[in-house]
Amino acid sequence: MRSHEAGALHGQAGDRGPAWLRVPEDPDVLVRHLWSSGVAKADGVLSVAGVTAPELAEEFGTPLYVVDEDDFRGRARAFALAFPDADIYYAGKAFLCVATARWVAEEGLNLDVCTGGELAVALRAEFPPERIGLHGNNKSVAELRRALQAGVGRIIVDSVEEIARLDALTAELGVQAVVMVRVTAGVEAHTHEYISTSHEDQKFGFSIADGAALDAVRRVVDSPGLTFAGLHSHIGSQIFVTDGFEVAARRVLRLHAQVATELGVVGAELDLGGGFGIAYTTQDDPATPDDLARGLLKIVDDECAALDVAVPRLSLEPGRAIAGPSTFTLYEVGTTKAVGLDGGASRRYVSVDGGMSDNIRPALYSADYSCTLASRDSGAPAVLSRVVGKHCEAGDIVVKDEYLPGDVRAGDLLAVPGTGAYCRSLASNYNHVPRAAVVAVRDGEARVVVRRESEDDLLALDLG
The missing domain is CATH 3.20.20.10 (Alanine racemase)
Incomplete structure (x- = not known):
């Protein structure tokens, strides 16, 4: 049995990270296959469908789920084309809102829901009921x-x-x-x-x-x-x-x-x-x-x-295969610190303004993620880093091991790819943190499809 909630997330990798993690020649370069088709990086600044990460953070705040709409639609379409004689049901549990339900309908897929709440979203989106599975x-x-x-x-x-x-x-x-x-x-x-x-x-x-x-x-x-x-x-x-x-x-x-x-x-x-x-x-x-x-x-x-x-x-x-790669989560760095490890080595901890409330998968499944500096260029050497959240839990880890530029500091933006599935769907209000907004980006335009929760939203349920 685990002796602590953080469990196996701690103390496994030393100062070199897991065996599969390699030191990059340039930590600013994107690992292309981890990101949606509309994501690019120029002079260290990440963009999606023509909108930069700093622009998204300034307009919509952080943490922020950012969906590449064309990528989402393209992945849905790819399944329909690959299986022309089959019925493809998008698994709404991966991520479902009115907008994504409409995208799925427009791309010719059916929709799988598993609760009354998911069915309510589908009906609000006017999804054809005969194409819904419960x-x-x-x-x-x-x-x-x-x-x-x-x-x-x-x-x-x-x-x-x-x-x-x-x-x-x-x-x-x-x-x-x-x-x-x-x-x-x-x-x-x-x-x-x-x-x-x-x-x-x-x-x-x-x-x-x-x-x-x-x-x-x-x-x-x-x-x-x-x-x-x-x-x-x-x-x-x-x-x-x-x-x-x-x-x-x-x-x-x-x-x-x-x-x-x-x-x-x-x-x-x-x-x-x-x-x-x-x-x-x-x-x-x-x-x-x-x-x-x-x-x-x-x-x-x-x-x-x-x-x-x-x-x-x-x-x-x-579900995951359509929604997952289409989305990244954008965070702002708040603090950094170096922690000593055995043998004189150290690990850099980078704290961001989200965490297990917007992505519980690392704590729940020991899931691995990657990330990149999204707001500026950096010539600093790569340093093994652990990206952690703001919650009052030792297991509040966003990215267990990643090589980031050694000069990552407060105010920088970090982007974590592959967060379109089972992140917003599993999001919580732990520590009374309002859940993050979801923004869809297409053709240089960004729009909110799920608004950010406010403290008023949280308090509206508390009858005192």
Whole structure:
């Protein structure tokens, strides 16, 4: 067990950083594949779609999530083009607001939501309800009723209780519900334990191994108000290889064939989920949508041929792979200090005006990030640095290890790439810090899509 909240975030790397981290020849140069397509750097100043980091900080304040809209749209479009015969559902849990829901709709993707709140955002954005899928392991009766009344295209059922709730609600409302059955295939993806979602001992889905999945399909088929659409599987997040998908597809398709044989029902669709990885640091080498398409389509085709069953329509749920690389977070440096390490070495701590309230992933998952000086040129040599937040926690670390110019000082701006997924979505008001704004930039224009919270917002909930 960890003896402290900071846990393994501390004391691992010494003064050289992790093995994969290299000392850059010039710490001012961008590592291109970590940033969105619209980001550039000239004379040390970062810009996105023609708007500089200092301009963004001056107009909108910091910390600030900055979305490259064209990059977001381009990544969504790339999945649609790579999988022309599949249904692509953008996973709203990665990051969802009214603006992004509209971008997703305009680029031809469907939308996956997993709570009543996410559904409310989708409906506020006037997203076509028939292109919405509703996930979640504990949907309330109110959430299910609202989804049915709105006419969502599919509901992914996750428990026997939910099947019973839907059966009763469809009878009450006089509607038919199209459902998929979420199954666990017993595959543990190469990822952090908390974001691996297809091994048996976890809260999602019905187990294939113990027969619960087949029983769930039988219950759906026997319900007059439910239409069985197919099986759904999701093996985890931040996955770089297709091995896990291959094993999962094999097991899920065996169940697909069993359902057809024993229950006389052929699921028209197979959902393999998402979880496709992105580049957070130089150690990450993600696949492109075209690469994923070649691998996943071959896996499904081969397994269906081996089982002698028709190939179902494939659906996928990328979220991080679309939202993640499209966004960076902009911070202002407040303080710096050098801390002595064993052997006479030292580490430089750079404190910024955000932290675990705007990016909990380093503390939650030991996630690695990169960063760059964004507001000026520097000729100073690179120094191993740790970027930390302002919160009252030793584990409040934004970037565990990065080489930054040795003269980084108060007032400088730092930009952290790859923060479009699960950063604003997981943001909190810890220490009563208002949540940061989200700004979208396109063609030299920046606009607020989610405004910054104020102290008045925080106090409005406190009834005293």
